[in-house]
Amino acid sequence: MSHSRDKSHDEGKKVGVIGMPIKHSKSPVIHNYFIKQLKLNAYYDRYEVKSDAHLDQFVKSVKSDEWVGFNVTIPYKQDVIKYLDEIDDSVAIIGACNTVVVKENRLIGYNTDAEGVYYPLKNKVITNAVVLGNGGASRAVLFQLCAEGIKNICLVARDHSKSNDYVKKINDQYKCDISLKTFEEFNQMSLSDGSLIINTTSIGMSISDEPFNFINKINQSHIFYDLIYNPWKTKMMSIASQNGAQVINGAYMLAHQGALAFNLFFNHDVDTEVMYNLIKEDSHNG
Ligand code: NAP
Numbered sequence: 468m469s470h471s472r473d474k475s476h477d478e479g480k481k482v483g484v485i486g487m488p489i490k491h492s493k494s495p496v497i498h499n500y501f502i503k504q505l506k507l508n509a510y511y512d513r514y515e516v517k518s519d520a521h522l523d524q525f526v527k528s529v530k531s532d533e534w535v536g537f538n539v540t541i542p543y544k545q546d547v548i549k550y551l552d553e554i555d556d557s558v559a560i561i562g563a564c565n566t567v568v569v570k571e572n573r574l575i576g577y578n579t580d581a582e583g584v585y586y587p588l589k590n591k592v593i594t595n596a597v598v599l600g601n602g603g604a605s606r607a608v609l610f611q612l613c614a615e616g617i618k619n620i621c622l623v624a625r626d627h628s629k630s631n632d633y634v635k636k637i638n639d640q641y642k643c644d645i646s647l648k649t650f651e652e653f654n655q656m657s658l659s660d661g662s663l664i665i666n667t668t669s670i671g672m673s674i675s676d677e678p679f680n681f682i683n684k685i686n687q688s689h690i691f692y693d694l695i696y697n698p699w700k701t702k703m704m705s706i707a708s709q710n711g712a713q714v715i716n717g718a719y720m721l722a723h724q725g726a727l728a729f730n731l732f733f734n735h736d737v738d739t740e741v742m743y744n745l746i747k748e749d750s751h752n753g
Contacts, residue, residue: 480509481533482732485525485547486540489513491697494538496749497725497742498732505735509535516543526550529569535732536568538725544603551576560640561606562633566728577731581607583724584665584694585615586739587715591690593663595619597653599679600668601630604694608667609634613641620645623653654680660688667694671701678703687711696721699750718746 484494498511544563557578564576601624691707696717722742
């Protein structure tokens, strides 16, 4: 396990983010800004966890008064759960945890990604949604859309065998009706006016990724929400924007999950808009 903590931060409580790769994580930028503002005696660092054995070693090492807690990113959001002493309902349902608080040598797990997803949508009227992709982030998105009372949801993915059980669980719990479509089926359909379309696939992260075919059907009545924030504007976001749609990238989700995690770590409310601006500035400088 390696990390970037330098000697000037040896004093104070430890808090951070684990994952692999981790060096591009923007979480230290947003957390350390408020740690400094609020004059808290702590430092938020990146911890590169290279294997399951390292995860085991890391999680056991944090059960001490030195630690406040840690965030979890790819690929450990599921694997970390078996180490936790307590989990909240969102972790139990989604099956993924992105925030762990260390309290009296106990590890308590939360999922702030789900609530984070909804932050930029909270003042919008949404009646139906299309969710592209059925990986980890998609589970948090489906959970939150259903929890917000959106009943009409279409999940578009390549292989539904891995999401069938989860969709059934969410449909039963929230009395939703998530329908399942392949990309081929979805391309044949018309997009209802007013739809929210959320891309939770990794398509768009690489400059060479080709946009999905349906993107040309997007018009000014739609909201196109992509969880990607690096690049800041993907090809699909550009096309949707040119077609007049409202476009949202993943930076607000990142900011709000961070603000919620900060509150769980330090019991201080911090401003999501400030976190968003820090992410935007960092993205445009780096
Ligand atoms: P993941 O578990 O690896 O899921 C990736 C999804 O993309 C899977 O459903 C995968 O389908 C699909 N996919 C990949 N290539 C595809 C293609 N060519 N055609 C159709 N589908 C394809 O990853 P994740 O953790 O859910 O993350 C997904 C995205 O969300 C990433 O871009 C990540 O950066 C972003 N994210 C953002 C935030 C934020 O705070 N803004 C937080 C979490 C994640 P298969 O299973 O069929 O391969």
